[in-house]
Amino acid sequence: AKISSTMFPLKSAQMLQTLEKSLRKSLPVSLKVYGTVFHMNQGNPFKLKALVDKWPDFNTVVIRPQEQEMTDDLDHYTNTYQIYSKDPKNCQEFLGSPEVINWKQHLQIQSSQSSLNEVIQNLAAIKSFKVKQTQCILFMTPEMAKKLAPSLLDRSQRFIERCIRTFPTVCLLGPEGTPVSWCLMDQTGEIRMAGTMPEYRAQGLISYVIYSLVQALDKLGFPIYSHTDKDNKIMQKMSLNLNHIPMPCDWNQWNCVPL
Template identity: 50%
Template sequence: MFHLQGPQLLQMLEKSLRKSLPESLKEMADDFDHYTNTYQIYSKDLNNCQESLTTLDVINWKQRLQIQSSQSSLNEVIQSLAAAKFAKVEHTQCILYVMPETARKLLPSLPETKNLPVGYGPPKAINQEMFKLSSMDPTHAALVNKFWHFGGNKRSQRFIERCIQAFPTFCLLGPEGTPASWSLMDQTGEIRMGATVPKYRGHGLISHILAVHTQALDQLGIPVYNHTDKANKIVQKISHNLHHIAIPHGWNQWNCEPL
């Protein structure tokens, strides 16, 4: 280790470090893009967590952002930090599901994992003459944006395009040659955007595509999980049928906006 002296050496160091930043941090340049400005937090020591987040300026509170965690106990810490940074916070709690193979590997202590079927069952049968398995294309982002509950704007469409370009995606193309049902991941590794166009609902397409997506990710060694609103009974029923396991403390998100 050596001490840097003079502004020129410091500028060289800064330039070098910026080249090594994860792409996710380089993309957090739009102060109003809360889709990309996302933080995930887990801490065994809430006091230490608050001190670290306060002193190290890990979070850019000048942006619209979201914080995600499986720990609802972080609420007091985040609310306190946001108040100190003059930010408005909205806390949402949802059901967090982990897929069977991921649960068996990473959460063997959960009682629910003891009764899981071994291996993968076949995806729900569909009309394979009518629907063809494919991957998503960035040009499909507008369609996904239209049906995503949290989308419907330019920033969400740009976010969806990036997710399609960066992560494994699956869809079923309908007779028109466009996606009838799809499953996408976001930058946190979660299966986040899945839907079926109204015309083809009731054919079991989303159950089929989720099973295919889950198996593909597991074979790549990627933990598979997703969350859903407590009022979304349809997704809960699909998750139950696919033997997804609900994690006890659920999924928490804090949407933060500077005042």
């Protein structure tokens, strides 16, 4: 049965599995949302929820935390939304709904669609918040397609710790038994926050740990992908050396702060 609503939450396991199959058909443009829904169907460890504009013939899907998780208005790591739309020019009303996105908080929007920028900028003007777009190159392993700079702020540290506790992580230990190189996976299934201690750099260690994590994730059937900053030529070269291929779409994030 077709269900039409300004905002429809997908609550059943069958609905989420149907959503995953539908998003798979739109890869790689749907990748950021597809990766998130994939892990929602693997037990949903971050307790995220999926909202669509209508069902089953949805145009726009938003993945977000539960309201009870979003208690800190300044915590944009928790207040993160993943968006995919088949019709980016006509999703503004849906995204503008306070039931879908709480625009009064500091928040992040992530998507593989740079075409959402116009809608987000329009909403920034209407709802009075400043927005900063970050656009990076999106990489993926050829089998699926065929950064370290973690802040010392408490919020980012809590986010990183939660990712380490929840998802597969690879860490290479030095002779003293302390981490020298590592990479993590976040709630969207993306390989992120890879890094090496300064005294161990330029030895290819980061390539080794990422390769090791990719091999483990591949055996689990996880969608494997990552992004690099457009100015980070070293990580771009490393991704290419690992035979990861750049996608025709981008990695996008919009950090929004109410005025």
